[in-house]
Amino acid sequence: MRTNLSVEEALELVLAEAKGGLPVEELPLREAFGRVLAEDLASLVDHPDQDDTAVDGYACRAEDTLGASPETPVRLKVIGEAPAGRPFPGEVGRGEAVAVYTGAPVPKGADAVVRVEDTRREGDWVLLFAPASPKDIRPKGDDLRRGEVYLRRGDLLTPGRLGLAAAMGHSRLKVFRRPRVGILSTGDEVVEPGEPLPFGGVYNSNAYSLLGLVLEAGGEPVLLGKVPDDPEAVLGRLGEAGPLDLLLTSGGVSMGEYDVVRKVLERHGEVVFWKVRQQPGGPLLFARLGGLPVLGLPGNPVSSMVTFFLYGRPFLFWLLGRTDPPYGRLKARALTPFKGAKGKKVFRRGVLSLAEGTVRSTGNQSSGVLRSMAFGNALVVLPPDQDAREGEEVEVIPLTFVP
Ligand SMILES: Nc1nc2c(c(=O)[nH]1)N[C@H]1C(S)=C(S)[C@@H](COP(=O)(O)OP(=O)(O)OC[C@H]3O[C@@H](n4cnc5c(N)ncnc54)[C@H](O)[C@@H]3O)O[C@H]1N2
Ligand code: MOO
Numbered sequence: 001m002r003t004n005l006s007v008e009e010a011l012e013l014v015l016a017e018a019k020g021g022l023p024v025e026e027l028p029l030r031e032a033f034g035r036v037l038a039e040d041l042a043s044l045v046d047h048p049d050q051d052d053t054a055v056d057g058y059a060c061r062a063e064d065t066l067g068a069s070p071e072t073p074v075r076l077k078v079i080g081e082a083p084a085g086r087p088f089p090g091e092v093g094r095g096e097a098v099a100v101y102t103g104a105p106v107p108k109g110a111d112a113v114v115r116v117e118d119t120r121r122e123g124d125w126v127l128l129f130a131p132a133s134p135k136d137i138r139p140k141g142d143d144l145r146r147g148e149v150y151l152r153r154g155d156l157l158t159p160g161r162l163g164l165a166a167a168m169g170h171s172r173l174k175v176f177r178r179p180r181v182g183i184l185s186t187g188d189e190v191v192e193p194g195e196p197l198p199f200g201g202v203y204n205s206n207a208y209s210l211l212g213l214v215l216e217a218g219g220e221p222v223l224l225g226k227v228p229d230d231p232e233a234v235l236g237r238l239g240e241a242g243p244l245d246l247l248l249t250s251g252g253v254s255m256g257e258y259d260v261v262r263k264v265l266e267r268h269g270e271v272v273f274w275k276v277r278q279q280p281g282g283p284l285l286f287a288r289l290g291g292l293p294v295l296g297l298p299g300n301p302v303s304s305m306v307t308f309f310l311y312g313r314p315f316l317f318w319l320l321g322r323t324d325p326p327y328g329r330l331k332a333r334a335l336t337p338f339k340g341a342k343g344k345k346v347f348r349r350g351v352l353s354l355a356e357g358t359v360r361s362t363g364n365q366s367s368g369v370l371r372s373m374a375f376g377n378a379l380v381v382l383p384p385d386q387d388a389r390e391g392e393e394v395e396v397i398p399l400t401f402v403p
């Protein structure tokens with residue numbers, strides 16, 4: 001077992017266990033939002049499939065309309081119309097025009113369009129008060145070219161990409177099954193919300209913070225409830241869990257006599273590392289139990305969230321082969337001081353303003369103050385042995401993903 005690792009060393013060991021190989025399933029488009037593509041997708045069509053008009057107006061020959069103005073209008077004969085989806089079958093000749101509607105193919109013979117607001121219709125004729133221009137024609141394949149790959153294995157299906165898959169003509173998509181992530185809370189004092197709270201009890205907040213984080217990272221949370229600080233109870237519950245791709249436990253990984261998670265994993269599994277030189281989350285443990293990777297998250301509510309974000313989220317991204325990074329990094333100016341720690345990388349909670357490029361502390365930074373995660377939107381990263389003064393530039397990790 002390794003111990004007292006740097007954040008970078010710990011992350012490397014965690015990611016080394018994310019071996020991929022998630023099963024692939026095929027879903028209809030409507031169920032694929034938020035999933036990760038398991039195949040490259042080429043367009044089945046050109047879009048537009050021929051030159052089409054980007055405006056409502058009249059298609060004609062540009063050379064016929066040179067010099068058209070309100071004072072010197074040009075008169076063209078209207079020989080037909082082309083609503084979107086109903087192409088004009090004929091050809092536009094000299095001195096002629098076809099009424100076209102946005103999205104309609106530009107009729108043969110025409111090379112320009114004049115907007116309807118620059119015209120006046122008079123029976124079978126139209127008066128043009130401006131020259132027709134080719135700039136309102138969208139060339140064939142402007143958006144998509146048949147056979148070209150626009151979406152790749154590992155791409156997260158965002159709203160725009162789901163629409164793009166549809167525009168390319170795909171109705172069903174091969175995606176990776178969402179990784180199943182077990183969430184087990186440990187602690188004699190931990191009580192499910194809704195039950196009366198005995199003296200010294202604490203409601204099980206970790207399960208629900210982690211559930212949200214797992215969903216946000218593309219995983220499928222499997223709530224395994226809570227067990228007391230008893231090795232048999234921990235093992236028993238894990239036996240009932242069913243197949244998982246990752247197990248998260250919370251609590252029981254520090255130095256206490258009743259910190260049983262560590263003891264169970266030492267005895268029945270293989271501890272890869274314990275303790276990282278960071279704060280919060282210093283007692284983080286990573287193990288294998290059978291073939292199952294286990295992140296033993298420290299019980300303090302902030303610590304369990306921060307360690308999942310820093311290690312669990314990247315693990316799931318790796319497992320899914322995602323092409324986007326698990327989190328972004330940027331610089332912001334500190335509006336408040338942030339305190340570092342000796343020999344440890346520190347992750348303070350802050351309120352980041354992207355508009356101002358600033359970050360301020362959420363206030364009380366104790367690992368037990370969950371409000372700092374509920375109302376903070378960023379982690380402020382302080383290298384070991386470094387405080388940040390007000391006005392200084394600091395490194396920030398937004399807690400909601402910013403590409
Ligand atoms: N002698 C030392 N004591 C502690 C050290 C240390 O280095 N030496 N490290 C501290 C740090 S840092 C942390 S973080 C915690 C980690 O503790 P555990 O992972 O062993 O967690 P517990 O002892 O079970 O609980 C800690 C704390 O969190 C509350 N908790 C636990 N589970 C939940 C839950 N599901 N929902 C809400 N709150 C929960 C629990 O009641 C405790 O208050 O150890 C320090 N100790
Ligand atoms: O490192 Mo503990 O995670 O501060 O509270």
Ligand SMILES: [Mg+2]
Pocket residue numbers: 251252253254255256258259299
């Ligand atoms: Mg403890």
